Amino acid sequence: MPKRHSLDAVIIGAGVVGAACAYYAARSGLSVAVVDRGPVAGGTTGAGEGNLLVSDKGAGPELDLALLSTRLWRELSGALPPDMEYEPKGxxxxxxxxxxxxxxxxxxxxxxxxxxxxxxxxxxxxxxxxxxxxxxxxxxxxxxEDAQVQPARAAARLLAAASCATHLGEEVTEILRTPTGAVRGLRTPRRELLAPAVVNAAGTWGGRIADLAGSHLPVxxxxxxxxxxxxxxxxxxxxxxxxxxxxxxxxxxxxxxxxxxxxxxxxxxxxxxxxxxxxxxxxxxxxxxxxxxxxxxxxxxxxxxxxxxxxxxxxxxxxLPDHLPAIGADPRVPGLYHACGHEGAGIGLAPATGVLVTAALTGAAPPLDPTPFRPDRDFEGSPS
Missing domain, CATH: 3.30.9.10 (D-Amino Acid Oxidase, subunit A, domain 2)
Structure with missing residues (x-):
């Protein structure tokens, strides 16, 4: 019989983006759990260099997100253990x-x-x-303002600081939904996790999770x-x-x-x-x-x-074809939230993404305009 738990949100993905979402959601008072098909930082995060860059981003929404993250990484460098190797080298x-x-x-x-x-x-x-x-x-x-972290350790330290349940080696097989189509949790081979919100921070597998939920992201x-x-x-x-x-x-x-x-x-x-x-x-x-x-x-x-x-x-x-991540609530599926599609900038943009997702989950005012990152925006010219 699958185990059942009642939570405010379940986050799919134990990379640095999912870990940042868990960290800021937990700090806001939400009860969250994290699920990943592999280990912590077992996907894109573990294969990254740890770039925290503003230098490669032209003026626009992604740069605004990077500047917010730059400030947040500085704060995190004082709050998390030093072995995540935050280095403001420029x-x-x-x-x-x-x-x-x-x-x-x-x-x-x-x-x-x-x-x-x-x-x-x-x-x-x-x-x-x-x-x-x-x-x-x-x-x-x-x-x-450019900096670097050891990405796998950064993800691990964010998850540890979130003090949330983390279920590793469990692939999500189903997004549970109510008769009206709203999210009510998810299922893995080992358990059901019940929550009114599911956050898709599955990185390169973000498109598959969106499909499971009855939505679409061309990741x-x-x-x-x-x-x-x-x-x-x-x-x-x-x-x-x-x-x-x-x-x-x-x-x-x-x-x-x-x-x-x-x-x-x-x-x-x-x-x-x-x-x-x-x-x-x-x-x-x-x-x-x-x-x-x-x-x-x-x-x-x-x-x-x-x-x-x-x-x-x-x-x-x-x-994602327009080179911007998908962040926030998916209006096509009530209770589904996205935090994926960052391409090579996910480590750098993780804290700002976590803050934006947490604002969407709690109804708080976001620190910047989330409109350019809407998951239901028009991805015109998406490659097949």
């Missing part, structure tokens, strides 16, 4: 030529108008900021690889990436795209990303993707050319 976006640098100036100007701090670093001053950066670069922009997986080097002295001070990374993030292409994102870690290894391609859930190794990353990283930091790569890993970003 970001450096570099341009190989004057044409690209001019484009970065225009991009940064729009960001500044939205409240971002962005400072131009001329080419002859780059060695003072990143001593091992290639001297061939024309210049860069420094973003002091697709977008594969990405990361290289991990041998431990090194701190040869990379900031999160450093080439300007074409911004274009790759905004691209709708299904083909393989790669642009170097290089950063050191407190433990010593250097992380090198990032690739993007839509290949379904194909987990096979792409040597072409790895070769591109290695070559692009060495072009940015020649010192890395002879460094050993100890391992590589990859995961799947939850992609």
């Amino acid at each position: 970001g450096l976006v570099v341009a190989p030529d004057e044409t690209t640098l001019k484009a970065l100036r225009v991009f940064a100007e729009g960001q500044r108008a939205a409240g971002v701090t962005a400072t131009e670093v001329p080419g002859d001053a780059l060695a003072d900021v990143e001593p091992h950066l290639s001297p061939a670069m024309a210049g860069a922009f420094h973003y002091p 697709l997986p977008r594969r990405g690889f990361v290289l991990v080097t041998e431990p090194l002295p701190r040869v990379v001070r900031h999160k450093v990436y080439a300007a074409d990374y911004v274009a790759d993030v905004a691209s709708d292409s299904a083909a393989l795209q790669s642009s170097a994102v290089v950063e050191g870690t407190p433990a010593g290894p250097v992380l090198i990303g990032a690739t993007r391609e839509r290949v379904g859930f194909d987990r096979s190794l792409s040597l072409e993707a790895l070769r591109r990353l290695a070559a692009q990283a060495a072009a940015l930091f020649p010192v890395l050319a002879d460094v050993d790569v100890l391992r590589t890993y990859h995961g799947f970003r939850p992609y």
